[in-house]
Amino acid sequence: MTADLLYNDPALVDFYDLVNTGDAELRRCLALAGDAKSVLDLGCGTGQLAAAFADGRAVVGVDPAGAMLDVARRRPAGEHVEWVEGDARTIRIGRTFDLVMLTGHAFQVFLTREDQLAVLGTIAAHLAPGGHFLFDSRNPAVEAWRDWVPERSEEMVSHPRFGMVKGWYDARMEADGIVSYRTWYEVAATGQMLMAESKIAFPSKDEIAAGIEATGLVAESWFGDWEGGAWTPASREIIPFGRLR
Template sequence: MTDLLYSDPDLVQFYDIENQGRTDLNYCIGLAKNGGSVLDLGCGTGQLAAELAAGHSVTGVDPASAMLDVARHRAGGHKVDWVEADARTVRLGRRFDLVLLTGHAFQVFLTGEDQSAVLRTIAEHLVPGGRFIFDTRNPAMKEWLEWTPQRSERMVAHPGLGTVKAWNDVEHDPATSVVTYSTFYEIPGGRQVLGAESKIAFPAKDDLAAMLDEAGLLVEQWLGDWQGEAYVDTSPEIIPIGRLR
């Protein structure tokens, strides 16, 4: 599951720039307002984990060392217990009041077997009465149609490199619901083009519901976006919130 977008420091430097103003961070901070311990699976560069560490005991787990290098050096990063591990197999030997898996990290797990393994990890790390939340894009909305070079081209303001042209390209496999997309950054002055190919899955809500039940997790609420709206068939997101059954 090595993906240069998350493992190559030259590409990781663009992650936070491209993910500013994430509404999932605000929602999860509100969800954790009653305190307690938090496990952030797929914590990436640690934006959410570091913010939560101001008032919680937080553990951040990610398989990409380049992402964790950024996480450790961000403001508040010293308060988080960072663990380099795979969400499918990690077992920390403790349970948490809240388990998070945001930033569409669930979608990097391409098969039902891998997705079920992640859900079992969530179940293994929840205290009785604890809550979980994660997000995945709604396949019915076909967001990947916007990831063509023409529709995705954008200018990224990098603090050291200046203005960088970025774009994506995409292929969708309807048989597996797996989308393969490429991300490119053209360094100013024609010096080089950085690129990476990534694969993500778009599981359907009914399939998620069955896997959650099998993992021993009870969904109390299905959200359709990070503003807190209830899920409907045309929602952009599928966001289950729940607890152990």
């Protein structure tokens, strides 16, 4: 995979926390964590979730983007997390965890079946006996990318450094089932334009379930949203929660 500027350009990374709050995700993850004493957050990004887990737990946050980890280290409670720059397909921490997470739709940046199986293998390799895993992916049947067009996605964001900024997306489904999209930001005061090009996959629930089984994992529950609703074919999210087989 090529480096995505959305996660590697410090100017673009500055927008991440402004447009990705994840409050429902955070609450559900904390509830599902139960009495987990150790947590591995793969694809931790700017560290919102990892830092929230750091109270009384041993937490490791892993991300391939150094610019995201720079933000993570500076956030409140960031000093209580061990931040590691690494690739979720190949990294091996050398210990196991009570909970392994891969949230924020990070599973979708892995475009091939081979890469998806590699990530699931990393999850399995780091699960302690009795531990659980949790990750999310958008349900392709909902076709969320159809809303990622300028006329439906445009919003104004108040940025602490740039002031008011207009943001929008434009997306297209490629012939191979991969969605390509561009993220745009236009600084109102200066007209400065920032843009990143990204690609994500939309594996089906059946494909995800097959990958889970192939890597020695078992999904105990399938959620369709971060409020805890059960998965249905019309759910926006595919969220498996499970353990080692």
